[in-house]
Amino acid sequence: MSDNGPDHTVSLRAAGLRPTRQRVALARVLFEGGHRHVTAESLHAEVKATRMPVSLATVYNTLNQFRDAGLLREVVVAPGRSYFDTNTGHHHHFFVETDGELHDFSSEEVTIAGLPAPPEGTTLARVDVIVRVRR
């Protein structure tokens, strides 16, 4: 009798989202197992492989809703393609330009000193560090 994995129903509800079949299936793929970096297309392919029918539009909707709810973080590294990161903690990225791979590293290892003050009338939202590497 099946207690398999976390109850996504509760976190979805907490985010103000109904735990529909599709959203639960997507949450399972995204949040069970370690941290992930996905694109809409890659996630769509993955969830379809679990035999749960989900349209690409729903994948896009869900990624945006999860991002807005703080369940995912969007990472912009290259033009014309969005990555979503299941790691929402403080961390930065290696981006392997030659093959589009993304790897996390904790921001605790890194010290950034001497950042100038934000422009007049703005407040800091986040500091992103992208270490671009090539194979």
Added chain:
Amino acid sequence: MSDNGPDHTVSLRAAGLRPTRQRVALARVLFEGGHRHVTAESLHAEVKATRMPVSLATVYNTLNQFRDAGLLREVVVAPGRSYFDTNTGHHHHFFVETDGELHDFSSEEVTIAGLPAPPEGTTLARVDVIVRVRR
């Protein structure tokens, strides 16, 4: 008798590009005056205002060629829109998320310590720091 501004002809030739009317007009808008952040659309609007007819396709071609030649740097800060920066020196960016503005700051002011080693088999290309702020 007109020595107005730098001779873009020579830098274009140095980059292996013929100094056509369009490219020279674009170079003038981009490289005379201080550092700039442009998008294809914004640059197209600007150069058309100088009464030199240039198609949007040529603006895209030219931006890509200038980038490849090291005359411009492409900055990716938000999905679905590319900025080009005439400052090709070492520096980082403030990005004002609420209105899409981009501001440089020199990387000399900033110290980044404790960056982890690049993944196996890769070599460092560049470190981008994007400080995201909101109004």
Added chain:
DNA sequence: GCAATAACTTAGAACGGTTCTAAGGTTCTT
């Protein structure tokens, strides 16, 4: 200077990723 050649520009079509539409289906409340 004048061809011939190679490079460039252009309008418009095509493209790829993302969002929208409006119709039907699901979930929640009572």
Added chain:
DNA sequence: AAGAACCTTAGAACCGTTCTAAGTTATTGC
């Protein structure tokens, strides 16, 4: 179980960017 609110979907639309094929301009060799 019924009503209302919310969700999913296929396909169209969209938007920034790239491609295509035809005409134009810069360069090279004479």
